[in-house]
Amino acid sequence: MTVLVLVEDGEPSQQTLTLARTWSDSLHSVRMDAVTPFAPDAIAAIVQRAADALSAAAVFAAGTDRGNDVMARVAARTGLPFAANCIAATAGEVVEVTRQRWGGSLLEKSLMMTVRPLLTTAPYAFRAAEGFTTIAVDVQRYIDELDPKDLVVRVAEHIDPPGGGVSLAEAKVVVSGGRGVGSKEGFAIIEELAGLLGGRVGCSRVVTSAGWRPHSDQVGQTGTKISPDLYIACGISGATQHMAGCKGAKKILAINADPQAPIMSLADYSVVGDLKEVVPAISAEIRKRR
Amino acid sequence: MALPKHARVVVIGCGIVGNSVAYHLGRLGWRDIVLLDKGPLPNPGGSTGHASNFIYLVDHSKEMTALTVESVRQYRELGVFTESGGVEVARTPERMQELTRRMASAKSWGIEPVSLVTPAEVKKLVPFINEKIILGGFYTPGVGVVDSLRAGTLMREAGIASGALQVAANTEVTGIDVKAGRVSCVRTTGGDIEVETVVVCSGVWSPRVALMAGAHIALTPAVHQMIDVGPVPRFAGARSDIEHPIVRDMDTNMYERQAGGDLEIGSYAHRPILYNSEDLPSVQQAALSPTEFPFTQADFAPQMEHALELMPEIVGDEKVGVKYAINGILSLTPDGMPVLGESSDVAGLWSASAVWVKEGPGTGKTLAEWMVHGQSEIDVHASDAARFHEHQKTRAHVRARAAEGFNKTYGIVHPAEQWASNRNVRLAPFHQRERELQAFFFEAAGWERPFWYESNAALLDEFGDRITRRTAEWESRWWSPIINAEHLAMRQRAGIFDLSAFTIFDITGMGALSAVQNVALRQMDVPVGRNVYTPVLSPHGGFKSDLTIMRLGDEQFRVVTGGASGMSDKKWFRDHLPADGSAQLHDLTSAMSTIGLWGPRARDILSAATSADVSNEGFKFGTCRWIDVGTVRVLASRISYVGDLGWELYVPMEQGLLLWDTLWEAGRPHGLAACGIGVYGTTGRLEKSYRAHGNELETEYNVVEAGMSAPRVKAEDFVGKEAHLRHREEEPAAILCSLTVDNHTSKSGEKRYMLGREPIVERDGKRIVDRKGRGSYVTSAGAGPSVGKHILMAYLPPDKAHEGEELAVEYMGERYAVSVAVVGATPLFDPENLRVKA
Amino acid sequence: MKILVCVKRVPFTGGKMVLAADSRSLETRHLGFTISPHEECGVEEAVRIIEASGGESVVVTLGPPEAVEQLRDAMALGIDRAIHLQTDGDEWDGEATADAITAAIRAEEASGQFDLIFFGNESADACGFQVGLRVAYALGRPCVTGLKGVKLEGSSVRCEQDTGAGRDVYVVPLPAVVTVKEGLNLPRYPSVPGRMRAARKPVSMQTPARPEQSLNLEELSVPGGPGRQTKLLGHGGAAAPAVVEMLRDIGVA
Numbered sequence A: 001m002t003v004l005v006l007v008e009d010g011e012p013s014q015q016t017l018t019l020a021r022t023w024s025d026s027l028h029s030v031r032m033d034a035v036t037p038f039a040p041d042a043i044a045a046i047v048q049r050a051a052d053a054l055s056a057a058a059v060f061a062a063g064t065d066r067g068n069d070v071m072a073r074v075a076a077r078t079g080l081p082f083a084a085n086c087i088a089a090t091a092g093e094v095v096e097v098t099r100q101r102w103g104g105s106l107l108e109k110s111l112m113m114t115v116r117p118l119l120t121t122a123p124y125a126f127r128a129a130e131g132f133t134t135i136a137v138d139v140q141r142y143i144d145e146l147d148p149k150d151l152v153v154r155v156a157e158h159i160d161p162p163g164g165g166v167s168l169a170e171a172k173v174v175v176s177g178g179r180g181v182g183s184k185e186g187f188a189i190i191e192e193l194a195g196l197l198g199g200r201v202g203c204s205r206v207v208t209s210a211g212w213r214p215h216s217d218q219v220g221q222t223g224t225k226i227s228p229d230l231y232i233a234c235g236i237s238g239a240t241q242h243m244a245g246c247k248g249a250k251k252i253l254a255i256n257a258d259p260q261a262p263i264m265s266l267a268d269y270s271v272v273g274d275l276k277e278v279v280p281a282i283s284a285e286i287r288k289r290r
Numbered sequence B: 001m002a003l004p005k006h007a008r009v010v011v012i013g014c015g016i017v018g019n020s021v022a023y024h025l026g027r028l029g030w031r032d033i034v035l036l037d038k039g040p041l042p043n044p045g046g047s048t049g050h051a052s053n054f055i056y057l058v059d060h061s062k063e064m065t066a067l068t069v070e071s072v073r074q075y076r077e078l079g080v081f082t083e084s085g086g087v088e089v090a091r092t093p094e095r096m097q098e099l100t101r102r103m104a105s106a107k108s109w110g111i112e113p114v115s116l117v118t119p120a121e122v123k124k125l126v127p128f129i130n131e132k133i134i135l136g137g138f139y140t141p142g143v144g145v146v147d148s149l150r151a152g153t154l155m156r157e158a159g160i161a162s163g164a165l166q167v168a169a170n171t172e173v174t175g176i177d178v179k180a181g182r183v184s185c186v187r188t189t190g191g192d193i194e195v196e197t198v199v200v201c202s203g204v205w206s207p208r209v210a211l212m213a214g215a216h217i218a219l220t221p222a223v224h225q226m227i228d229v230g231p232v233p234r235f236a237g238a239r240s241d242i243e244h245p246i247v248r249d250m251d252t253n254m255y256e257r258q259a260g261g262d263l264e265i266g267s268y269a270h271r272p273i274l275y276n277s278e279d280l281p282s283v284q285q286a287a288l289s290p291t292e293f294p295f296t297q298a299d300f301a302p303q304m305e306h307a308l309e310l311m312p313e314i315v316g317d318e319k320v321g322v323k324y325a326i327n328g329i330l331s332l333t334p335d336g337m338p339v340l341g342e343s344s345d346v347a348g349l350w351s352a353s354a355v356w357v358k359e360g361p362g363t364g365k366t367l368a369e370w371m372v373h374g375q376s377e378i379d380v381h382a383s384d385a386a387r388f389h390e391h392q393k394t395r396a397h398v399r400a401r402a403a404e405g406f407n408k409t410y411g412i413v414h415p416a417e418q419w420a421s422n423r424n425v426r427l428a429p430f431h432q433r434e435r436e437l438q439a440f441f442f443e444a445a446g447w448e449r450p451f452w453y454e455s456n457a458a459l460l461d462e463f464g465d466r467i468t469r470r471t472a473e474w475e476s477r478w479w480s481p482i483i484n485a486e487h488l489a490m491r492q493r494a495g496i497f498d499l500s501a502f503t504i505f506d507i508t509g510m511g512a513l514s515a516v517q518n519v520a521l522r523q524m525d526v527p528v529g530r531n532v533y534t535p536v537l538s539p540h541g542g543f544k545s546d547l548t549i550m551r552l553g554d555e556q557f558r559v560v561t562g563g564a565s566g567m568s569d570k571k572w573f574r575d576h577l578p579a580d581g582s583a584q585l586h587d588l589t590s591a592m593s594t595i596g597l598w599g600p601r602a603r604d605i606l607s608a609a610t611s612a613d614v615s616n617e618g619f620k621f622g623t624c625r626w627i628d629v630g631t632v633r634v635l636a637s638r639i640s641y642v643g644d645l646g647w648e649l650y651v652p653m654e655q656g657l658l659l660w661d662t663l664w665e666a667g668r669p670h671g672l673a674a675c676g677i678g679v680y681g682t683t684g685r686l687e688k689s690y691r692a693h694g695n696e697l698e699t700e701y702n703v704v705e706a707g708m709s710a711p712r713v714k715a716e717d718f719v720g721k722e723a724h725l726r727h728r729e730e731e732p733a734a735i736l737c738s739l740t741v742d743n744h745t746s747k748s749g750e751k752r753y754m755l756g757r758e759p760i761v762e763r764d765g766k767r768i769v770d771r772k773g774r775g776s777y778v779t780s781a782g783a784g785p786s787v788g789k790h791i792l793m794a795y796l797p798p799d800k801a802h803e804g805e806e807l808a809v810e811y812m813g814e815r816y817a818v819s820v821a822v823v824g825a826t827p828l829f830d831p832e833n834l835r836v837k838a
Numbered sequence C: 001m002k003i004l005v006c007v008k009r010v011p012f013t014g015g016k017m018v019l020a021a022d023s024r025s026l027e028t029r030h031l032g033f034t035i036s037p038h039e040e041c042g043v044e045e046a047v048r049i050i051e052a053s054g055g056e057s058v059v060v061t062l063g064p065p066e067a068v069e070q071l072r073d074a075m076a077l078g079i080d081r082a083i084h085l086q087t088d089g090d091e092w093d094g095e096a097t098a099d100a101i102t103a104a105i106r107a108e109e110a111s112g113q114f115d116l117i118f119f120g121n122e123s124a125d126a127c128g129f130q131v132g133l134r135v136a137y138a139l140g141r142p143c144v145t146g147l148k149g150v151k152l153e154g155s156s157v158r159c160e161q162d163t164g165a166g167r168d169v170y171v172v173p174l175p176a177v178v179t180v181k182e183g184l185n186l187p188r189y190p191s192v193p194g195r196m197r198a199a200r201k202p203v204s205m206q207t208p209a210r211p212e213q214s215l216n217l218e219e220l221s222v223p224g225g226p227g228r229q230t231k232l233l234g235h236g237g238a239a240a241p242a243v244v245e246m247l248r249d250i251g252v253a
Helices: A014-021 A040-054 A065-078 A140-144 A185-196 A205-209 A240-246 A275-288 B016-027 B062-078 B093-109 B119-125 B148-161 B203-211 B297-310 B357-373 B395-406 B431-436 B454-466 B482-492 B512-519 B563-575 B602-609 B653-670 B677-687 B721-729 C037-053 C065-076 C094-111 C131-139 C192-200 C236-249
Strands: A002-007 A026-031 A059-062 A082-090 A094-101 A106-113 A118-121 A155-159 A173-177 A200-203 A230-234 A251-256 A269-272 B006-012 B033-036 B081-083 B086-090 B115-117 B136-140 B144-146 B165-168 B173-179 B182-188 B191-200 B220-230 B246-249 B254-259 B262-267 B292-294 B321-332 B339-342 B349-353 B439-444 B447-453 B494-498 B503-508 B531-537 B543-553 B556-561 B584-587 B592-598 B624-629 B632-638 B646-652 B672-675 B735-741 B760-762 B778-784 B789-796 B806-811 B814-823 C002-007 C009-012 C032-035 C056-063 C081-086 C116-120 C143-153 C156-162 C167-173 C176-180 C203-206 C215-221 C231-235
Touching (some): A002 A040, A002 A065, A014 A026, A026 A040, A040 A140, A065 A082, A065 C094, A185 A200, A230 A240, A269 C236, B006 B016, B016 B349, B033 B148, B062 B081, B062 B093, B062 B148, B086 B093, B086 B119, B093 B806, B148 B357, B246 B297, B254 B297, B292 C032, B297 C192, B447 B454, B447 B482, B447 B677, B454 B672, B482 B672, B503 B512, B503 B563, B512 B556, B531 B721, B556 B563, B563 B584, B592 B653, B602 B646, B624 B653, B632 B653, B677 B778, B735 B806, B760 B789, C002 C131, C032 C037, C032 C065, C037 C116, C056 C065, C056 C094, C065 C203, C094 C131, C116 C131, C131 C176, C156 C176
Parallel strands (some): A002 A026, A002 A059, A059 A118, A230 A251, B086 B246, C002 C116
Antiparallel strands (some): A094 A106, A155 C167, B081 B144, B115 B136, B173 B182, B220 B262, B494 B592, B503 B556, B543 B556, B735 B789, B735 B814, B806 B814, C009 C032, C143 C156
């Protein structure tokens, strides 16, 4: 039995390989950048044909934007079922999968009726082993035989991010404000602390809905998912929608007047108090010690 | 923060109510006060946190108005009150009439200034209103908006600063221990606290918290829908939360207020949506807060149309969006009043629940006074937590009445309006007979009581012109001229009355005499077989109650009191039983039924039914004893609340029907008429200037002012004695008088009849205020068919309390001439009391 | 221009997920419902396009009878009419959902093709990441996913995808299908007149039969695991020194 793994441009996702290895020792791979510029329908066509050629028992990819996109296209072309963001999948006549819902706030156990499950793996959701290798599929033949209509959707242009600096997703420290900040102006103290720590400002969904911050600052299930070394959540209650975006943080410090706010028990560190008092005090303390 | 192991009092709930109760207890000298909330501070997630926070001053209820006015005083003192003014607008002629009643209530309770305004004037006050759809408004400049969370914080801080108060947020009460009927310990997630007293100020959670101690608080969480629309271009430069008058669109049960750059629209118009206390979500579970439920759009659809009609400029603006919409949860009670005071279920467990932001601080102060001094400055008998009869504490009753009352929040409620829901829950044994006589039933304490009998319509012809007819719809509502006909039939022959709603309890035991002496103003050490009508005083010498006590044995006293105040009176007696257990209280309300038999032919009728000597010599006024009526042993008490010869006849509940039938049969040759409570409670009583608790008799007035002081005061000690002795030395600030209406004719030529609570003013309309600052108003109003006058009772300052003094009453926006007929307790009818003693 | 937006009714959750007794759905007794956030932006974008260029917008959902509330919500924002594919409340997998929507679109397109069809990138609850693409394939139209920028340029649409390191741009011919993400725009609030109009706008109702599912939900669970041990660093501003110590310990200050 062999399985096919769709790997991202650079290194394959160890997470994905870890799950794929529970199915088979024989891992074949197709690279997402087999066609450049990126053309998701073309990749999906290649995956479809490679899987057929290999008689792959399953196809795996990482549950990234592109991973889920291409896998859904494979599903659409083949009529096979697709389970996104899995953390477990057991091989068998009926495939039992455990996958994330609500951005990871809930888990779903489902049974897949299929000969070839299409699965993506949830990032950060389970421990990945290291050191797996794959056999690269020779895709040139499939590329040569591509149907031109599979090249209609294709990256035509890339726009670099404005301003430089680290992105929210990559920042080592993120200081976020929520409803408790109270206003657009209230973010001054959040910005100050983020600046002192060399980090980025984030916020919760309430804040972007109110128009206090742009959506690009939003941490959460429908915003940016982050994995900084430290996440400081100020005046954020910790609704599931928000936690889905920040649970990848190595450490979380929550500052909230309400010790019963959900985030206060989901964080590594907590300070009970009004953020308008606590945040400036931390900034002052940092300055004092410099 | 660690909780103390012991506290004088634990106050549960950091909403506006709990904060102010704790603060005022400290201010009055209590120490070791602990204030808890399961939520965080300053907004623990209860109803205070989403309140619209505006305060209208005028309510038809004197008690509610007083609590509100006191609250505003405190909010102003705390610097959290912003005066904005408020206009209640009318879309219908009925509402315009109602607004004139509001003018009258404002004058009765001393709310100034207020005015009726034209649509054009409303437009001036509220430029964004569509004045074309309104007929006018009632403007109160003193209406305003408060910051209730800040008020709470300031009160907590003051309590902490004084050393009286410790506050623990995020501390949930998990249990309340009761030992020997009294609270002993509050168990919390932060540790256990031994306590003497607990105050439940937990709002919509109060029933759940009280139940931990086994006590019932009759309230239900209910939805009040609110939306917030904005940004409103007109409010773009708003410098504060409120800069325009708040509008109440009374006829659609809605309000609209500016809230910064937005407009807030609230509604009491939607279907009643009730929850149970135990079903509210936790802080963690709730998407917003535990008392902000998801908005149910469909329930608000008609309200949007109404808001659009009234404020098209704002609400109709396509660029103004619905930014926020919730089903806010607040507390409703079965009778619309708060639940204040000590529970009758568990000693030491107090409640300040079902209190809204507008009356919060006033309630806190009132409850604290009550706890510390045993009496509050404001009489809150209508809010007394002990007022509920058992059936009124059931969930079914609470929900039924709360649902019915919800849509009356801004309703035009007639003073005699009866509830439609949950009726027929307590029936007299002769109820079927009353139905056969086509009784029109009013409810008292759950009892169905005939107010009049349609079968007596024939009496209308008999008494012809002596019966005043009413043409105005308002005062014909919940009324019938048959009441007056029954009255005249009783005065001429005899009437039989259903008095089953009486609350009856015995005080027995070695300590019984001292127990009743201690609460009664009058001498209770009377011979066995005497009945005594006595005021019951509050510690400050005001009226706690008035009732009758019969001495049935050396160690047995039977207390008879009204249904409405019965439970509260029972608690009062129980609380004042000797500590050594030498006297006991037994409630006989559901064991005994009572029939009243009065009129010049009453003796003839009773003697036809009994072999007992019921002659004037054989059965003197003011006495009571057991007599046999056929096979029924009846406790007969010669006493009268209608001013005629006759008896109250107490009978075992299961023999009530038999007694009724026996008397009915015996009365037939004498022209006995079944008479409703309309005669007993109004016409008969008023002709005799008999006082009623809750009308004339309140803690705010004393015995001397009510004209009820006896020549001597008994030597024995009793509650309120010291104050009473002092009152006897003082010149009274007001004297209760009976007035009669000189001219009933309105400007439109229709004759009008006052119903009570209207202001008594000078002929030029000037308000009359006594030296204690109490305004004169009609405490009771009703026909006096035998004297041919419409009678009003009112307290007047001594300089106005003269027979023949010409005054006026304001009613429905007009003034009617009245004159003082008698000063003090002298009755208009049969002033020598010859009839009762005949 | 004729535009379709597909939306899904999802609960508006708080801080804690509570499961129903059978562990097959969320306990929603205390929860409100909303259009899945990504799709709210789809609705807004559709309304803006029609406002700018004229034409007609339609919203479709597959969901229980109560999902009509979300259709009205969309119409309150300016969508012209709605199609309700009514279910009995059971969940449909991605394939079945896509088939039902495809069938509804085909029927609807008898009276004119949709130039552009909006989906959310993934639903907030099921997070299946596939319905839009499956529909696009079935209709034989190009589909670009995860968009934070959608701009009509003549007979094609310019699509911008946020990659975390800038944006990838695709230009595809109409008719096309796009799946969008929150942040595409800031959705407006409904006006009161909008709400009132929405109540009168037409909703056509169909009840497609639920086919055999290839992904069958067995059970839901709330992820447990060791979680984090929370250390309280103090109360109020007085906690600042302890916070800075911690920052030093973990090497960020």
